[in-house]
Amino acid sequence: MPTVNGLDFAQSLPNDKLVILTTAYAQYALKSYELDAIDYLLKPINKDRLAKAIDKAIAYKKLLALKENQSTVEKASEDALFIKSDRKYYKIAFTDIRFIEALKDYVVIYTRNNKLITAMNLKTIHQKLPVSLFARTSKSYLINLSFIDSFDNHTVYIDKFEIPIGEIYREAFFKQYTGGLL
Numbered sequence: 001m002p003t004v005n006g007l008d009f010a011q012s013l014p015n016d017k018l019v020i021l022t023t024a025y026a027q028y029a030l031k032s033y034e035l036d037a038i039d040y041l042l043k044p045i046n047k048d049r050l051a052k053a054i055d056k057a058i059a060y061k062k063l064l065a066l067k068e069n070q071s072t073v074e075k076a077s078e079d080a081l082f083i084k085s086d087r088k089y090y091k092i093a094f095t096d097i098r099f100i101e102a103l104k105d106y107v108v109i110y111t112r113n114n115k116l117i118t119a120m121n122l123k124t125i126h127q128k129l130p131v132s133l134f135a136r137t138s139k140s141y142l143i144n145l146s147f148i149d150s151f152d153n154h155t156v157y158i159d160k161f162e163i164p165i166g167e168i169y170r171e172a173f174f175k176q177y178t179g180g181l182l
Contacts, residue, residue, distance in 0.1 A: 010035050018057045036104060060103045081128060083109065085116045092116070094133055098158055100125060100142040110161070135176050138166035145177055 007028065010019045021032045024043040032040040038060060039053035083090045096111045102122040109116045126134065126142055134142050137156055147158045156163040165173055
């Protein structure tokens with residue numbers, strides 16, 4: 001882009017436009033969060049990773065279209081959350097929640113058998129969950145520690161999902177999950 005760089009262009013877009021940032025420079029990843037980008041891809045871009053980013057953007061756009069049916073966390077009990085979604089109430093046991101993903105002003109709760117969407121931020125829902133079961137791995141993810149299949153320095157694997165471990169959450173996550181053994 002000869003007259004403006006991609007970050008400046010993304011900043012000039014209205015808030016209702018979804019952006020997937022692509023760059024050859026990893027140092028721009030943090031800036032993508034500041035711009036509320038849907039995703040960030042580092043070049044060379046893997047075809048499967050691009051498809052995943054596009055699917056994420058499409059899913060978010062669908063969420064916006066359903067805004068009149070916003071979900072909320074109505075209440076939390078000792079062992080469950082009550083979620084209002086699509087004009088119904090759902091009781092979700094903490095032990096059934098695999099992980100929670102933030103998408104701008106919404107969270108998507110992935111359970112063993114379901115995927116529910118609620119209009120709230122990750123910090124708010126995190127406060128309603130038991131600290132002994134859940135850990136924050138990044139700005140966009142909360143995970144149920146009992147569902148972890150494996151992990152490395154940058155990713156937690158839960159079933160077929162790859163959940164990133166952010167730099168600022170890494171030490172706390174390892175300490176909580178391994179009890180300080182790593």
